[in-house]
């Protein structure tokens with residue numbers, strides 16, 4: 001087991017990728033703090049963990065609310081006494097494709113709040129716990145669109161911001177034994193996507209991407225979970241400030 005007796009906090013753990021990460025970490029021996037705004041979804045993730053013989057607990061939080069994030073970390077430390085790993089996955093695109101002239105202030109702000117500011121807040125709280133420990137692993141969820149994406153202005157900016165923030169944090173926290181890295185997946189097949197687009201449009205998107213990606217398919221949540229595991233494990237002890245593209249070779 002690669003995360004034996006580690007305490008791992010995963011935000012967005014009710015979602016497609018978050019659930020895969022939470023269950024993967026639990027299978028590897030971590031005690032997982034399952035956090036999401038979706039309480040029923042979090043309960044299902046915990047059920048899956050426990051069915052597989054793993055251990056965890058649910059602490060719900062809305063990562064867009066500062067008081068929720070502060071309370072999430074306070075409750076986690078009250079329960080476990082420490083946090084070894086944080087994976088910031090909660091997020092999503094609040095402003096799907098638009099022309100630049102049509103950028104909507106409210107949706108644009110929502111993208112920055114949900115993806116970038118939530119990640120910064122969570123990392124601030126993680127640093128407060130991990131610095132005194134003298135160790136920690138932080139993995140942030142960016143996206144391949146951090147490189148830029150036509151007509152996806154605020155989402156790509158928020159994910160690019162996560163990369164810049166991750167590098168800044170890695171520079172500041174390295175001497176405290178804390179690594180900070182980011183994941184940048186291309187299209188990942190998750191139930192939320194299929195629900196939002198409908199089967200037919202999803203299938204068109206999946207086919208289009210599969211033809212364009214050199215490896216000939218889109219990613220699974222498990223592809224992403226295994227990369228998160230690598231960055232959270234001792235195998236990545238000397239890696240920090242990096243972004244790992246999980247892209248099947250897209251946009252090389």
Ligand SMILES: NC(=O)c1ccc[n+]([C@@H]2O[C@H](COP(=O)([O-])OP(=O)(O)OC[C@H]3O[C@@H](n4cnc5c(N)ncnc54)[C@H](O)[C@@H]3O)[C@@H](O)[C@H]2O)c1
Nearest residue numbers: 012014015016017037038062063090091092143187188192
């Ligand atoms: N699916 C993809 O193709 C893809 C590609 C690259 C990056 N990502 C990123 O991966 C992450 C997970 O996405 P997913 O594909 O699993 O989608 P998803 O919608 O299944 O998961 C997102 C999770 O975040 C939670 N969430 C949303 N707002 C929240 C809030 N305010 N507080 C707490 N939790 C909140 C949702 O309840 C959900 O469980 C996101 O950050 C997304 O931007 C996804």
